[in-house]
Amino acid sequence: MSKTALITGVTGQDGSYLAEFLLEKGYEVHGMVRRSSVNNCERIEHVRDQLEIHDADLLDQLSLLRVVESVAPDEVYNLAAQSFVPTSWTEPLLTAEFTGLGVTRMLEAIRTVNPKIRFYQASSSEMFGRVQETPQSESTPFWPRSPYAAAKAYGHWITVNYRESYDLYACSGILFNHESPRRGLEFVTRKITHGVARIKLGLADELRLGNLKSKRDWGFAGDYVRAMWLMLQQEKAEDFVVGTGQTHTVEEFVSAAFSGVGLAWQEYVKIDPKFYRPAEVDLLLADPAKAAATLGWTPRVQFDELVQMMVDADLSALSRQKHSGKSSARAA
Numbered sequence: 536m537s538k539t540a541l542i543t544g545v546t547g548q549d550g551s552y553l554a555e556f557l558l559e560k561g562y563e564v565h566g567m568v569r570r571s572s573v574n575n576c577e578r579i580e581h582v583r584d585q586l587e588i589h590d591a592d593l594l595d596q597l598s599l600l601r602v603v604e605s606v607a608p609d610e611v612y613n614l615a616a617q618s619f620v621p622t623s624w625t626e627p628l629l630t631a632e633f634t635g636l637g638v639t640r641m642l643e644a645i646r647t648v649n650p651k652i653r654f655y656q657a658s659s660s661e662m663f664g665r666v667q668e669t670p671q672s673e674s675t676p677f678w679p680r681s682p683y684a685a686a687k688a689y690g691h692w693i694t695v696n697y698r699e700s701y702d703l704y705a706c707s708g709i710l711f712n713h714e715s716p717r718r719g720l721e722f723v724t725r726k727i728t729h730g731v732a733r734i735k736l737g738l739a740d741e742l743r744l745g746n747l748k749s750k751r752d753w754g755f756a757g758d759y760v761r762a763m764w765l766m767l768q769q770e771k772a773e774d775f776v777v778g779t780g781q782t783h784t785v786e787e788f789v790s791a792a793f794s795g796v797g798l799a800w801q802e803y804v805k806i807d808p809k810f811y812r813p814a815e816v817d818l819l820l821a822d823p824a825k826a827a828a829t830l831g832w833t834p835r836v837q838f839d840e841l842v843q844m845m846v847d848a849d850l851s852a853l854s855r856q857k858h859s860g861k862s863s864a865r866a867a
Contacts, residue, residue: 539563541608543593543641544615545586548717549657551578553612553760558585560764565606567591567615578717593637599644603652610767612655613641616687620661621721623683624813634686635693642697642705650703653767656694658707659687660752660778660819670822673709673776680814695774704772711752711778711821713759714841716848723785724753725845727792732849734803735796736857741803745810747786750818752778755836755844765830778821779834791842796850 540557544550545566557564566579570590576583589606591598593615603611616634617623623630638656645652663671664680679685691707698705718725723744730742754777762777793800826832836844 537561537563538609539565539606540610540612541565541567541602541606542612542614543567543591544613544657545588546575546578547614547618548578548715548719548756549614549713549760549763550612551582551717552715552757553614553763554579554582554586556757556760556764558582563587565589565602565608567602593633593640596640596643599640600647603641603644603648607649608652610653610655611641611645612657612763612767613638614657616657616690617683620681620683621812623681623686627682630682631686631689634683635689638690639693642693642703645705646697646701646703650701652704653772654694654703654705655763655767656690656705656707657763658691658694658709658774659684660709660711660776660821661816662688662691662709663819664814664816666816666818669818670780670820671776672822673774673825680816681812684816691774698772704767706766706772707774708759708763708766709774709776710759710762711754711776711819713754713756714845715756716845717756718845724788725849727785727789728842728845729849729853731792731796731798731846732853735798735850736853738853738857741805742789743805743807743810744785744789745807746812746815747789747804747806748784748817749815750782750784750820752780752782752819752821753788753838753841754779754834755841758834758836762826762830762832765832769829773829775826775830776821776823777826777832778823779838780821780823781838782818782820783838788842791839792846795843795846 591602661684733739
């Protein structure tokens with residue numbers, strides 16, 4: 536019999552790739568979204584008719600109880616969060632509610648409705664913050680450097696607590712940075728590739744960025760959802776670090792993106808102090824050995840492939856918009 540999955544945050548980058556992946560596996564897939572007057576389903580539009588969407592909110596316990604009861608899932612993937620790190624400084628309480636306490640509310644809903652449901656929590660490498668060792672593994676201590684990271688650390692530990700207290704199958708994936716053409720424009724990687732495409736097409740003449748020296752372990756989001764699924768297929772619930780085991784600076788990402796369109800980044804990038812974080816995370820580097828050994832998971836898309844994929848997607852989209860705009864102007 537096919538399994539049923541419930542994905543919170545299904546309209547986000549990870550949610551859209553996970554929905555595709557589970558549909559290919561033969562799952563009945565349900566997505567949870569917050570009710571809004573604005574349609575934000577563009578990332579799942581191509582599979583929208585294969586999904587069942589439910590209105591519910593991580594801030595509202597009753598709505599979570601209702602959706603878990605009505606869907607009766609075998610697996611719940613909790614991907615919803617206030618996930619943009621800079622916003623967590625301007626909206627720290629909302630971030631704590633969604634990204635931290637929202638996890639508790641979902642765990643309570645599962646414990647109340649059916650404690651046999653398997654639960655995946657989207658933890659983050661940002662929890663390592665001021666890193667205590669390099670590379671970072673499942674045993675590396677957390678030192679959050681933003682309200683977002685602190686809220687994620689709470690969500691991580693409350694998942695561990697429910698697993699140990701109530702014998703739930705509840706696990707966390709400590710995912711390092713994972714990107715794709717579906718990444719939001721507010722994130723630095725997509726800001727870079729979108730900016731490069733605009734410059735290449737003559738729509739902009741500069742790209743303003745903050746700290747170019749920060750180092751991150753970047754992978755492809757489509758690879759990482761496979762790791763999420765594998766975590767829920769094990770006999771025992773465990774937490775896993777998921778990353779490539781390679782680190783690159785923001786400057787390297789910038790250089791690769793501009794090189795992909797035959798431009799020298801130094802001619803276009805301007806450093807703007809307003810994009811610096813109040814507390815910087817200088818270096819994140821995964822030790823994914825446990826995921827490789829236990830899950831059999833390794834990334835398939837390499838760094839240069841990822842950057843080029845994102846640049847090409849932005850070039851294609853912006854070229855279509857530019858052409859459409861000229862066509863509209865001629866028609867008018």
